[in-house]
Amino acid sequence: MFRKLLSFDETKQLLEQSFSSVPVGEERVSISDVHDRVLAQDVVSPMDIPPFSRSTVDGYAVKAADTFGASEDKAINLRFCGHVAIGEAPAVTVKEGSATEIVTGAPLPDGADAVVMVEYTSRQGNNVFVRRPVARNTNIMTKGSDIHKGETVLKKGRFLGSREIGALAAIGLTQVVVYKRPKVAVLSTGGEVVEPGKTLPPGKIYDINAHTLSAAVLECGGEAINLGIVPDEKDKMKSALELALVSADVILTSGGVSVGPKDFTPQVVDSLGKPGVIISGVAMKPGKPLTIAVVNGKLIFSLPGNPTSSLFMFIVFVRPIIMKLAGRPEESMPKVKAVAAQKMFSARGRRTFTMVNLTYNKDGTLMVSPVPTGLSGAITTMTKADGFVEISEKQQFVDAGTEIDVYLFKKLKKP
Amino acid sequence: MFRKLLSFDETKQLLEQSFSSVPVGEERVSISDVHDRVLAQDVVSPMDIPPFSRSTVDGYAVKAADTFGASEDKAINLRFCGHVAIGEAPAVTVKEGSATEIVTGAPLPDGADAVVMVEYTSRQGNNVFVRRPVARNTNIMTKGSDIHKGETVLKKGRFLGSREIGALAAIGLTQVVVYKRPKVAVLSTGGEVVEPGKTLPPGKIYDINAHTLSAAVLECGGEAINLGIVPDEKDKMKSALELALVSADVILTSGGVSVGPKDFTPQVVDSLGKPGVIISGVAMKPGKPLTIAVVNGKLIFSLPGNPTSSLFMFIVFVRPIIMKLAGRPEESMPKVKAVAAQKMFSARGRRTFTMVNLTYNKDGTLMVSPVPTGLSGAITTMTKADGFVEISEKQQFVDAGTEIDVYLFKKLKKP
Helix, strand or coil, X not given: CCCCCECHHHHHHHHHHHCCCCCCCEEEEEHXXXXXXXXXXXXXXXXXXXXXXXXXXXXXXXXXXXXXXXXXXXXXXXXXXXXXXXXXXXXXXXXXXXXXXXXXXXEXXXXXXXEEEHHHEEEECCEEEECCCCCCCCCEECCCCXXXXXXXXXXXXXXXXXXXXXXXXXXXXXXXXXXXXXXXXXXXXXXXXXXXXXXXXXXXXXXXXXXXXXXXXXXXXXXXXXXXXXXXXXXXXHHHHHHHHHHCCEEEEECCCCCCCCCCHHHHHHCCCCEEEEEECECEECCCCCEEEEECCEEEEEEXXXXXXXXXXXXXXXXXXXXXXXXXXXXXXXXXXXXXXXXXXXXXXXXXXXXXXXXXXXXXXXXXXXXXXXXXXXXXXXXXXXXXXXXXXXXXXXXXXXXXXXXXXXXXXXX | CCCCCECHHHHHHHHHHHCCCCCCCEEEEEHHHCCCCEECCCEECCXXXXXXXXXXXXXXXXXXXXXXXXXXXXXXXXXXXXXXXCCCCCCCECCCCEEEEECCCCECCECCCEEEEHHHEEEECCEEEECCXXXXXXXXXXXXXXXXXXXXXXXXXXXXXXXHHHHHHHCCCCEEEEECCCEEEEEECXXXXXXXXXXXXXXXXXXXXXXXXXXHHHHCCCXXXXXXXXXXXXXXXXXXXXXXXXXXXXXXXXXXXXXXXXXXXXXXXXXXXXXXXXXXXXXXXXXXXXXXXXECCEEEEEECCCHHHHHHHHHHHHHHHHHHHCCCCCCCCCEEEXXXXXXXXXXXXXXXXXXXXXXXXXXXXXXXXXXXXXXXXXXXXXXXXXXXXXXXXXXXXXCCCCEEEEEECCCCCCC
């Protein structure tokens, strides 16, 4: 079923109503491979951290009461009573009037309730002279004081980087349950595209979108299945999409959504299952020829062949959904405010996205202007852009000198 | 050879003088695996893009001169002369007085020098009525106008993301030369550490650093070789380091760099080759017990066992070097300015790094305060932190209400 051209916001809304973007699943992954993944369950510590009370200094483990009254002038004499090495269970018990040598990180021996730093002690044979008093628990990290058994260490939804992986190791875990990466099938259509590396016959161009989109899928937490180029025949397109529906959670086709005589992708998509095409055409620029279908609970985006249009469509519609399917924390693209260096026009009645460059002017103001290629469909527009601006369909233009949000493709370099 | 405790800046300088951080090498990688890598050579286009002049609209390819004088009232009648499909070499030549049907993206047939949009035409049998004049090159993207053969498309040092990979595909490349990922061996020392998953004997703790550091290496473009835990014996440590020197560009050990009796890592490192230990102890907090050695042109960092100290050492000294060895564009950690919610002290005479939390107060000001664990060596300090602050050794403290830079571990969430 085809509907009228929808506005950008209507498209977003209808998309949200028609497809439930919940994480595609969970899997157990080794902590050595878990970097860049997202926790699907709270991680509860199976143990106390530290697992035993440990000294935080080199010195002597004592009964604190034995040190009361000690001073530089009047050292208290305790009996030397062995030592505790790091990584070993203490073989000694600290009794009244005794001191056991201990190093940083070693377990506190039974009987001791404080550690005197080595700097405030001296030893002569079996005599340990203590020149400062210590209160109970001084220089001790008590068992479970960092993390106690049963405590939630990391919450569901937490992104796993180096610091989080360290915490998982600390509590002895070798695996955790993370969200599966959604599988995104990427296929290119159109009789004019050829796989890079092959000889280019006259009238044909190399396929760009399958490569751009596969990398873009990776960048937002998905797993791309690059199905390559599907020949411009209805039956072959149908078979390819049927295969994609079996193997992927989201399907991206590109090309073949223009008005030319061979553009049958929407019809094929619509024939695959219910409800079929839910969005056909969006009032935005670039990228009007967009078709979105829901087939048997899976999403099919038919993106335009123009690489820049296709990438914009991906950024605004597909990326947020893949992130949700991957259980990734919501995160918009980084943006900065910049001043329009020139008047930038929007397309009448259409949400307009324009690739831009950023420069600092003499007084240090960040200025924004459209990428000066002037060519529709140019590859270099995409590679030369620092980011893009979004102009509402309610605005005719952004006037020179106006401040505007710029979404960044890469980190901004200060002048 | 051991030297005196160096300041933070002296350490940075000496490190720079003693080790040349240039990319470790280059390799040819398929464009399907090249995401997140950095170009080691300029990429020059072997072809024109587009490879032929193509129509940017659906319409009729004509000789522009034939349309002069056309208007809504007075259509010019041209002879219909076949059509050009997308992806096919045109079989027709456009002669004076004729018009060839063409679709967006199709190659311009010989003889034509402009395209009239279908909207401004109508057809009756073999008559094509043109109601608007077009100038030469209208609605045509001429051969090579986006990228010309021999043009540098992407420069050496360029980070490869989705947009760049699209450009590589556009010019038909299947492989490019990128910088090799530096190999970083990571090993943990100390008799107290046990690999996660194994039973924890009394007095022992799970190894954290090998896991944190391996992930941190990955995050800055390196390839981690996790050599696991090396037993606390001189000979075994020496063999492990010799193996690491053969297989890695940089070696990170952690643990065993305190003042306890078993801390022989620096001595072992110093015995491996020239010049040996160049830095032994840095006036910073946390992380004083740091040893840096250069052995046969490779760097060995002996980091402290304390996970937070070890991570800070990695961030300030190791990370920038790995990024240079990986040929990555220079990039400091993201930072924001925030107001100190409380007085934050520095350690006398030492560059102080403190894990912090960020919060917005009622009037929307971003406030920064130390992570409130209060435990030295706590794992949770690392996981609870939003970032860290750096306080100069020349300052005694940062007063409450002062604005200070905060380096971010993750993206800041606006309130």
